[in-house]
Amino acid sequence: MIDIILLIIILSVIYMIGSIIEKNHFKKLKKKEVEYIKLPAVGFGCKNWSSNKQIKDVGIVCGEAAIGCDYFKMFVSNLKSFFGGRLTSVESVLDRARREAIVRMKEKAKKIGANVIINVKIESTMLNECEQKNMLPQCLVIAYGTAIKYE
Amino acid sequence: MILTNIETVPGYKVVELCGFVSGSTVRSKNAIRDLGAGLKNFIGGELKNYTDLLRESRDEATKRMISQAEALGANAVINVRLATASITQGAAEVYAYGTAVKVQKTGN
Structure with a gap:
């Protein structure tokens, strides 16, 4: 009985x-995403780049993030995966990690202009x-792309 | 050394193919930091130690790839890809690979 009460207290x-x-993390991410919205990041499959402007510099930029999945989320997702369906609690961890990585990549790109x-x-x-x-999963994400600087 | 992850280098022309280059590294943090990260993980949030670990291992892998490309006499690596794998608890492998080429600046 005491075990169950302790578990409920810890979980809450x-x-x-x-x-x-x-x-707080989502709030911070939203603020940063708005800040860097003017720096376009073109996605997958853009293999060639041609423009009328003179290209000055080309280089690779990376951003990385490591987000941990907390004990409550793990407990809930373990329960839920018994019945199946969407695991919303783990989805948000992956979402945060990917967005954080992209924001950091843009930060670095902005630093080199x-x-x-x-x-x-x-x-x-x-x-x-x-x-x-008893293991808690941690999500590591690297985002990378080619940064192009015009003359 | 110019690195891109597309098939060309914008503003440059590929004049010579040098070959496939790659670099890999497996790194881990020390036991105390692992313990700290484990405690932090309990309540969730960002794990700064592992972010640093990822950055260090990415730097190291890229450096090894670049030194291989320099040995082949290349001045650019195109089509760079990064692949990651988790080996054991608290250790990350980063593998960087690409095609080493010689490039020449064109008019535009």
């Missing part, structure tokens, strides 16, 4: 802290996949 505390952290990023690719991996029950 982690839920509160985790949701505050997540909310690039005008456009083309052929953006996103590479992701999970550390500590949930083979063991």
Whole structure:
């Protein structure tokens, strides 16, 4: 009985802290995305780039992010995967990691004064996949693309 | 050394093909940092140590690829790709590969 009460207390505390952290992170991401909206990042499949402007500099830019999945999310997704369906709690972790990586890539591109990023690719991996029950997965994401600077 | 992840270098012309180059590295943080990250992971949020780990390993892999390309006498690497894999707990592998070429600046 005490075990169950303790588990519920721990879960509710982690839920509160985790949701505050997540909310703040989403707020920060939204602010940064608006800030960098003028720097276009063209996605997958843009293999050639031709423009009338003189090209001054070409280089690769990367952004990386590592976001952990908290205990409450893992508990809920374990319960939910028994019945199947959308695991919304884990979706948001992946979403945060990818957006954070793209924002950091744009940050670096802006620092070197690039005008456009083309052929953006996103590479992701999970550390500590949930083979063991007490392991919490962590999502590592690298976003990279070719930054082009005009004269 | 010019790196791009598209098939050409904008503003340049490929004059010679040098070959396939690659570089890989497996890195991990120390046990204390792993423990810290594990505690941080319990409540969720960003794991700064692992972000640093990822950046360091990406730098190292790219550096190795570049040194291989320099040995072949190339001055650019095109079609660079990064691949990641998790080996064991707390260790990340980053593999960078591309095609080493010699390029020449064109008019526009």
